[in-house]
Amino acid sequence: MKKKMFKGLIASLSIVFLLAGCGSGGKTATSSKESESKEKTAETSDVTSGASEQKYTDISELKDEYDVIIVGAGGAGMASAIEAKEAGMNPVIFEKMPYAGGNTLKSSAGMNASETKFQKEQGIEDSNDLFYEETLKGGNNTNDKELLRYFVDHSASAIDWLDGMGIRLNNLTVTGGMSEKRTHRPEDGSAVGEYLVAGLLRNIEEKEIPLFVDADVKEIKEKDGQVNGVKVVFQGKDKKNISSKAVIVTTGGFGANMDMVTENKPELKGYVSTNQEGSTGDGIKMIEKLGGATVDLDQIQIHPTVQQEKAFLITEAVRGEGAILVAQDGKRFFNELETRDKVSKAIIGLEDKYAYLVFDAGVRSRVKAIDFYDKQGFVKTGDTIEALAKEIDVPADQLKTTLDQWNENVKNKQDQEFGRTTGMDEDLSKGPFYAIKIAPGIHHTMGGVKINTNTEVMKKDGSTIKGLYAAGEVTGGLHGGNRIGGNADADIIIFGRQAGAQSAIFAKEQK
Template sequence: MNKKVLSALILVLSVLLVIAGCGSGNAGNNTENKETAGPTAKATAEATSGASQTEYTPFDQLKDKYDIIIVGAGGAGMSAALEAKASGMNPVIFEKMPVAGGNTTKSSSGMNASETKFQKEQGIQDSNDLFYEETLKGGHDTNDKEMLRFFVDNSASAIDWLDSIGIKLNNITITGGMNEKRTHRPEDGSAIGQYLVKGLLQNVREQGIPLFVNADVKELTQTDGKVNGVKVVFNQVDEKTIASNAVVVTTGGFGANKELIASVRPDLKGYVTTNQIGSTGDGIKMIEQVGGTTVDMDQIQVHPTVQQEKSYLIGEAVRGEGAILVAQDGKRFTNELGTRDNVTAAINALADKSAYLVFDSGVKSRAKAIQQYEKMGFVKTADTIEALAKEINVPADQLKATLDTWNSSVKNKKDAEFGRTTGMDNDLSAAPYYAIKIGPGIHYTMGGVKINTNTEVLNKEGKAIPGLFAAGEVTGGLHGQNRIGGNSVAEIIIFGRQAGIKSAEFVKAQ
């Protein structure tokens, strides 16, 4: 079989797989059978963006050169592409997976931002300074302060920008490590990821920005120290060198690269991961090959609430809307909305390193993502607390006592047991009752390539590599030793936009 025929067959199979995957409403986090399924099948099984094949650019429309090449079609990459286009550029997006979205599709809780118009409309008193201070505290004062300052000061404008392109995030809740409601969600309170990806994809299509899937960028090209293109393999067969005046790398982190994680953090070997299988650190490797440097590579966040059998993240918004955590003895054991590292440590200190999220119908009505958890079979339910205790095999009298104590704490606005101060607007008294069994899982890699606030990639001397920009989880430094829930979506939009703007400025200056 000759090369062209083989390429055509692979392309047809990819199309069929994508179409099949996009019809599966529960596939977004489904990593079941991940040890036996092939890479394309697994990737397609995870596609829940609602994207159809018509949203991707046919291979025969590929050009030899573009103004700006964007590597990765997650939230950061699509935001960069839209801003580059708005600046008069001709950008292209290359995505190695069969569908766009990346880990953005899996985002659940929301997008943090301060001093937003939606906060003001709802009477929420917040400030950029408070957002800065709480994020710095959450990162144990190890965050890159210049990056963090830019991040918080540009968070409200990112919410405005999304709203201007039809992506409205006006349902506001709270996440761990925060003391104000600043986690912005879709209007109906649903998980943010699929909504965001669908909206960005629609804008990319409307703006006529080419987006090629099954386009695996292997290498950045340079001339005289300036990055000027990429080597990319299409459909696992056709390798081409595509030229550009600038490259923006938005390939995500390395949370699905078990070998790399084990090498930098041996203590995390064997943990499940919430990451989509494409999160293997490709961008970090290719940037290092052209002189880029990394920061905080050993800082890997373990999320405390992950459904273990399917490695599925149970979003922080469930706790933010009032859920509590109980151990197998039916007792609470920590402040559920402490920082993720502290909640994880508390769960790992339990005998079986697992716990139950317990909540009522009120929480379910406010955290729409729970509907998805029900569809996937994660949620136990009963009409009474005692019956729920039987369902999850914990002492009924103790679980009842725990909820009674918690409801009194909510009424008195004081958690005498663990000092929780947020997510206490509503008690847990509205039957039926629910529980989801959870444990910790690898969720986010805080480390990555070093950039400045212009999203320029820096070398070991701290100087910008001409023509090379990066944004999103592929970068490091912003979050320090611990990321606050809701800050990753904010990061991809804020710095994705900045990468598009600054790469366009670079091209115009040439």
């Protein structure tokens, strides 16, 4: 079957990634910026539509019925579609945005997994139990323990599954709250999101799975207590009812919907958001209309290192590879690799409510995303520590003292002042030196619809909605009160695969 899809895919992904990273996610933070957001949205749509023209399935190939309908073409949606196809089903993906990828495109740190072949190859001793314990602690012991147990126990196989499709994540680093290097990145150390989306889309194409963009699902259809399709609007005008035996919702969270954010957590009013503009909670609302239960909607994560003007997240891997945080006085003030909620609170507690990520040429060589940040104008540079201090207007003598002390800490493998124990493999002594000004921003919505380990959507009484599955950030419970960096990509792949497999079993039973 020859489809009019994916033409020029890899070449255009870099454009889409840039737009997703620098687009209107942060500009939707307050209603006063609504007009600016609309202008940027129009601009983004024009460019991405041009870049991805005929990249996806043409509307002329739409069918009235599929075995499994997937709503949302982020990482979870594509993983579920591939798994359903492998199980012999005829799946379809509907994506409301003009391009695939969702928030996955913006992912930067990596994908967490324990007991993986890549860890073993590199002599890293890790265990699923340790991964479980540290994630539970990081989530303030409020995580859904059944989901978490399934998650850690299936993390290594998810890395293998991706590797088997040519998506190799064998460069390891550490993120906040983790004691071992279990964050898996592309081999060259680049941001995981663009690489992961490109690899998944390549496999979607090879397996001839139809993927329609500008396809906005408005309603999940149900008959006699069982889901049987969706109502979808194509290109904002053509409304169609498409039938199926099962539906998987992978629409992401609601981090770009500031009304929904502030309704659930009023104190976040005015914060910028790192989310792509399509993360508006559509899937949660549709599932609630069917009687689906929700959990932890007030658990909304702010990420500590966000460049504020463009609302762009600076990957945790920068700190994982050795960077430190300094305040305007040039001093460190906290353990940089504590959990995100704690680091964010420490920054907010500063007099200026912002800080600088400070690092050297060594860190830059190990985190390829920094090259992209530099092109965006985020990075300040100095050939010497004193020159950098002048660039960011902090006391030069204090910044040098701070770096000298940090390098001594690294040498002795001991941070007596703040107790940091990870991200200390290399010191910060290789010029040039760099800094990025950051402050917290809305990043991840830990709450969402309630699912079980089969990814079946639950009702408040504990029963399931027949034929309805969900995976990824649209769901809640896994991360508890705080998500660990690197766990989102693991979440979308592990539970995306499970949704595809379980929906296929259900669909087969209906034939």
